[in-house]
Amino acid sequence: MEGNLKLEQVGLISDLMQGKELAKKLHDLMFSSSSSTSHETKEVLLDKIFVSYEKALTKLNWEANVGEEDTKITIFKMMDSPCSFTNESPRGEVFNQEVKHKNVSKKRKTMDSWTKQMKVCPGTVLDGSLGDGYNWRKYGQKDILGAKFPRGYYRCTHRHAQGCLATKQVQKSDEETTYEITYKGRHTCIQSSHAKKAFPSKSKICIGENKHHNHQKKIALEEKKIEQQQTQDTAFTFGPELEVKIDLENKEDIFPSFFFPSPSIGSETMIENHFTESFSPAFLSPSTSESNIFCLSPCNFGSIGLGLSVQTSESDITDIVSATTSVNNSPIANLDDLDLFFDNVDFDTDFPINTPEYFTL
DNA sequence: AGTATTTGACCACG
DNA sequence: CGTGGTCAAATACT
Known part of the structure; x- marks a missing residue:
């Protein structure tokens, strides 16, 4: 039982790390000066990110009430935000990312x-x-x-x-x-x-x-x-x-x-x-x-x-x-x-x- | 007097 | 049954 849990955790972390890496790549791509980067490449990266997080969430038994499309939409919307890929706060303040329970009730x-x-x-x-x-x-x-x-x-x-x-x-x-x-x-x-x-x-x-x-x-x-x-x-x-x-x-x-x-x-x-x-x-x-x-x-x-x-x-x-x-x-x-x-x-x-x-x- | 807030009670959900 | 969310009467404010 505990062993299984640890294995799952490792997989989970791995998926999340992969997602993070991919997001970073995408970020670099998006903000690199070369405009030659094809839109396709970005989309492939986005898909990979999506899959990584999807896997992680599945491992967390994430409720299916947020459908695949919805998840994708959410991710894309985050991408849309000009601030999603920024590096630092003007005041150096950092907010802890935290996993919160949605649907409070x-x-x-x-x-x-x-x-x-x-x-x-x-x-x-x-x-x-x-x-x-x-x-x-x-x-x-x-x-x-x-x-x-x-x-x-x-x-x-x-x-x-x-x-x-x-x-x-x-x-x-x-x-x-x-x-x-x-x-x-x-x-x-x-x-x-x-x-x-x-x-x-x-x-x-x-x-x-x-x-x-x-x-x-x-x-x-x-x-x-x-x-x-x-x-x-x-x-x-x-x-x-x-x-x-x-x-x-x-x-x-x-x-x-x-x-x-x-x-x-x-x-x-x-x-x-x-x-x-x-x-x-x-x-x-x-x-x-x-x-x-x-x-x-x-x-x-x-x-x-x-x-x-x-x-x-x-x-x-x-x-x-x-x-x-x-x-x-x-x-x-x-x-x-x-x-x-x-x-x-x-x-x-x-x-x-x-x-x-x-x-x- | 009309509107907003407070707060205890009630209800639904797990 | 405990907890969170809402209702509604009482109260406060403008």
């Missing part, structure tokens, strides 16, 4: 789900509804066995109004700087008229000094909120930096068009996550070669004019959101679109711009 087996990890530093506070630009309403909190912190359950605000079944679970990990966010289901809602609520003023206060009066009152309020947020999981703490790791687990559309508001450019500005699919590696600096952590540095933002603090009017937000959250999430991530995007925003010079945040997707 079999109850929701049929739903799409994907998990992302966000590494944050203390300092700034964002509301739980932030982080992806959708409006979330907390509907539960539960102490989870073995977890130091309770898990928060959120559903789309438009559940009743528009029948949107998207939900997410936010779990603060034992190291207090990491949040694991599991999304389930897709947004079928149009966020338009409520979009502004995704960016409540309190996050503004935290990110930078608020320019309005009643300072002391607001600060006191904020302290109270922070206090609450430390004991409950209704808010995230985002600091000068934040990392997000997305687990490419789900079967079809891995990035269902959620938004990542940038703390550095104002809480009312969103950047669509399709960045990850269209921007060059120079813009989206990679974290590690073995993880799919995407980084956006302020300088990179600056290179396309995003380093400035911007604030959108409510109507602008409404327009932008309704335009970009449309059903099948057509990517807006080219620079032309960005230009359009920023044509629609007002620059607010009162807003502090010296915060050196960057975030990773």
Whole structure:
């Protein structure tokens, strides 16, 4: 019994190592200057990688509920990401790759789900509804066995109004700087008229000094909120930096068009996550070669004019959101679109711009 | 007053 | 039966 196990483990490791090697070769091919490399070669490598991992997964008795095609799609999507093959994090931070249990509960087996990890530093506070630009309403909190912190359950605000079944679970990990966010289901809602609520003023206060009066009152309020947020999981703490790791687990559309508001450019500005699919590696600096952590540095933002603090009017937000959250999430991530995007925003010079945040997707 | 959050209870799954 | 996920009444907030 034990012998068998060891043999299997050796085989497993061998398969995984082979996959890694092949991936590395593919990586070299893809980033080598020679354009002569045939597309076929790449495909052969991809197939080999796929087979290696398939074998490994089979050995792990991986459930067949993720079909062959789906697996392939997942792998290809990972390849598509400009950051999947990057070598280093700008800040040298590394996320441990970890095998996580998907389908946290079999109850929701049929739903799409994907998990992302966000590494944050203390300092700034964002509301739980932030982080992806959708409006979330907390509907539960539960102490989870073995977890130091309770898990928060959120559903789309438009559940009743528009029948949107998207939900997410936010779990603060034992190291207090990491949040694991599991999304389930897709947004079928149009966020338009409520979009502004995704960016409540309190996050503004935290990110930078608020320019309005009643300072002391607001600060006191904020302290109270922070206090609450430390004991409950209704808010995230985002600091000068934040990392997000997305687990490419789900079967079809891995990035269902959620938004990542940038703390550095104002809480009312969103950047669509399709960045990850269209921007060059120079813009989206990679974290590690073995993880799919995407980084956006302020300088990179600056290179396309995003380093400035911007604030959108409510109507602008409404327009932008309704335009970009449309059903099948057509990517807006080219620079032309960005230009359009920023044509629609007002620059607010009162807003502090010296915060050196960057975030990773 | 309307909306969001909290929290204990309930339910489904393994 | 234990655990995780959801519901819904009570409460808090705006």
